[in-house]
Amino acid sequence: MFSLERLAYVIVLLVSLAGAIGSHIDLTWYEGTFAREDGFVEWLTVLGLLVGCVLCFYRISILRPFRGKLFLFCTFVLGCLFFFGAGEEISWGQRVLGIQSSDFFLTHNSQGETNLHNLIVGGTKINKLIFGTILGILIGFYFLILPFLYRKIDKVKIIIDSMAIPLPKYFHIGAYLLLVIITEFIAGGKKGEILEFGGVWIFVLMTFIPFNREIFSRKTFDR
Template sequence: MITLERVMYVFVFIVAVIGVVSSNTNLTWYEGFYVKEDGIVEWLTVIGLLVGAIACFYRAKILKPFRAPLFIVCTIFLGLIFLFGVGEEISWGQRIFNIQSSEFFLKNNSQGETNLHNLVIGETRINKLVFGTILGILVGTYFLILPVLYRKVSKIKNLIDKMAIPLPKNFHIVAYLILVGLTELIAGGKKGEILEFGGVWIFVLMLFSPLNRAIFSRKSFER
């Protein structure tokens, strides 16, 4: 692991530990400043998402001559997912440019903002269902099950490699589990902001050194 990666992992956990300590000693500061909308943690999350998007688009560009169309399309799609995350985090620039929400979002968004993750349909909170329960299942499958299947089932390995899905190493899995454990120590109701920040950065750092790193390296191709 290169020095910059080590520094970034230390930084991620420093931010998380500050969240744990401050939430238990000064909850008002934690919720009203540290993890508030447009606060420090949210913008650090946005930066992570932007880095992930740029990395995917750059990777698609340099690997286009060497990889099948499916590989490139999936890489670009992952970059677009990162960009979607950026848009959702900043409510698609609404607060930055002081744009008024439409009537639909004023009525159906729990914060009256132009984003999907705070929508409330009937009594169903999209944030809790999609970005909580469903995303939690997907993250658990991704970190705990796919790496095992990748190592043991050749058909799954080939499919994952063809679809350009970067997989976590054991180190990334441990890092994420530690992050989850830390967020459980946070007082109050704003644990998700720290988990979101840390999860984004762990995934982005994993992009640069995944379990299946060889498929993303030009050095592995015959010319």
């Protein structure tokens, strides 16, 4: 591992532990300052998403001569998802700039903000359905099942590599499981903020140096 990567994991661990311990020492501080909207943890999450976005578009620029259209397109989509996540996290700058939500979002958004993940459709919160249940299932499949299939089935390996899907190492899997354990010790109702923060940074760091790292490196190509 590079020293910067190690430092990033240490920071993620320290922030997560600070949240867990701080929530028991002073729950008001944890929920009202540390993990609040537009607070310290949220902006670290946004930073991670933007770093992931920049990484994806940088890869497109350096791998364009070497990789096919599907590979580059999937990398572009991942970069857009990172950017979308960053925008959603801060309600597209609405709170920072003091912009009033439209009538639609005031009516259909659980927080009255301009974002999609807090929308309520047919009485169901999108955040709970998509970013809770469905995302949890996808994360479990991605971290626990997909790496196994990649190692055992050649066709799966070919598909994953052609679609530029970064795969976790055992270290990344262990880091995420440790994060889940830490968040379970957080008092109050704001466990998700730490899980989101840590999950974003683990995924971004994994995207930097995944198990199938060679498909993202120019050093693997003849010139």
